[in-house]
C-alpha cells in the first residue's frame with residue numbers, strides 16, 4: 001500500500017476531480033492519507049481563479065520540499081505532482097522554478113495520471129509535463145467519482161468555456177466547452193443514487209451551456225438532462241452550478257417550473273450592473289437582460305432564490321457604474337453572493353487594460369457592496385424563521401444530538417434531532433444568522 005495526499009484548491013469541480021484521481025490511482029495500490037508527512041505521492045490540485053494563485057502554490061510547495069527530503073533520508077520516495085489550472089497556466093515554468101516537482105499535469109490530462117505516476121516512479125529522476133488538450137474526451141477514460149462518500153454528490157456534466165470573459169482564465173486553462181453524453185451522466189447518477197446519494201449537484205464551468213449527445217440522436221440541453229435525472233427513483237434533489245445568463249434557455253426555465261426535484265436556488269453570476277462594464281467584460285448580456293431572465297425564472301418558480309458573483313473595480317468602472325451595480329442588487333435581492341475586487345489574471349485581455357481602478361477605490365466599493373449583500377442574506381435567512389423547510393440531513397453537528405443539513409435554498413441548517421442522517425425532514429426554523437439557520441423537527445416529523 002502507498003499513500004496519496006491530495007490538496008485541493010478552488011471550486012467544486014476540483015473537489016470532484018480529486019475524488020476521481022483517488023479512484024484512478026487505487027489500482028496502483030495508492031490509498032488516500034490525511035496528511036502529506038508520510039505520503040508516497042503528494043498532489044496539489046490547483047485553482048487559478050484567485051489573485052496570486054501561482055505564488056501561493058509555489059509557497060506551499062516549499063513546505064513539501066522539507067517532507068520530501070526527510071522521507072529520502074529514511075530511504076523512501078515522495079513523488080510531488082502539481083495538477084489543475086495553475087499547472088495548465090504555468091506548465092514548464094513550475095518544473096523550471098521548483099526542481100523537486102516530479103510531475104505537472106493539466107485538468108484535461110488527469111485521466112493519464114496512473115501512466116504519468118508510473119513513469120515518474122520507474123524512471124528515477126525523470127520529470128513529466130503533460131498539459132496538452134487531448135483529442136480524446138477524458139471522461140471516456142475516467143472511473144466514476146466516489147459516490148458513496150455521503151448523501152450529496154457532485155457530478156461534472158460539462159467542462160471548459162467558449163465565452164472568453166475578459167477577466168477569466170478558464171477558457172485558457174480548461175479549454176473549449178465539452179458536454180458529457182447523456183447516457184454517461186445518467187449512469188453515473190444511477191450508481192451514485194444506488195450508493196445512497198439523495199442530492200446531486202451538476203457541475204460545469206458553464207453548466208447551462210450543456211448540450212450532451214443523447215440516445216435519441218439529439219443534443220439535450222440542461223433542462224432535458226434535469227428531466228432525465230428526475231426520473232431516477234431515489235434522487236430527491238438536483239442542483240446545478242455555475243450558469244451563464246446567456247445560456248438560460250426556455251428548456252431550463254421550464255424545468256424549474258415542472259421538476260420538483262430541481263431545487264429553487266440558482267447561482268447566476270452577473271458580475272456588474274453597468275452595461276458599459278458588462279461590455280468591457282465581454283459578458284454578452286446587459287443588466288436588463290439579466291433582470292428579464294430573473295423575472296422569467298421567478299415566474300416559473302415563485303419561491304426561487306438567487307445567488308450571484310460580483311467583481312468591483314473592473315478596469316474603467318466609474319462611480320456611476322458602481323452605483324448601477326448597487327441598484328441592480330437592490331432591485332433583485334440575493335439570498336447569497338460572492339464578491340471580489342478585480343485582480344489581474346495574467347494572459348487575460350483585461351489584465352492589459354490601462355484604466356485600472358486604484359486599490360483604495362476597489363476596497364471601498366467592495367466594502368459597500370458586501371454590506372448590502374450581507375444585509376440581503378441576513379434578511380433572506382430571517383424571513384425563514386417560523387417556516388417549516390425540508391432539510392436534507394448531511395452530517396453530525398458540533399453538539400450532541402445535533403445534525404447539520406441543507407435547505408432547498410442551500411442554507412446550512414442546524415437541527416436538534418435524533419440521528420436521521422440522510423433523510424429529508426421538515427424542520428421548523430427558530431433562529432437565523434447571516435450564514436445559517438437553526439431549528440428542530442417539525443411536530444409531525446418529531447412524533
Ligand code: SF4
Nearest residue numbers: 161163164165168170
Ligand atoms: S462564462 Fe464563466 S468560465 Fe466562461 S469565461 Fe466567463 S467567467 Fe470564465
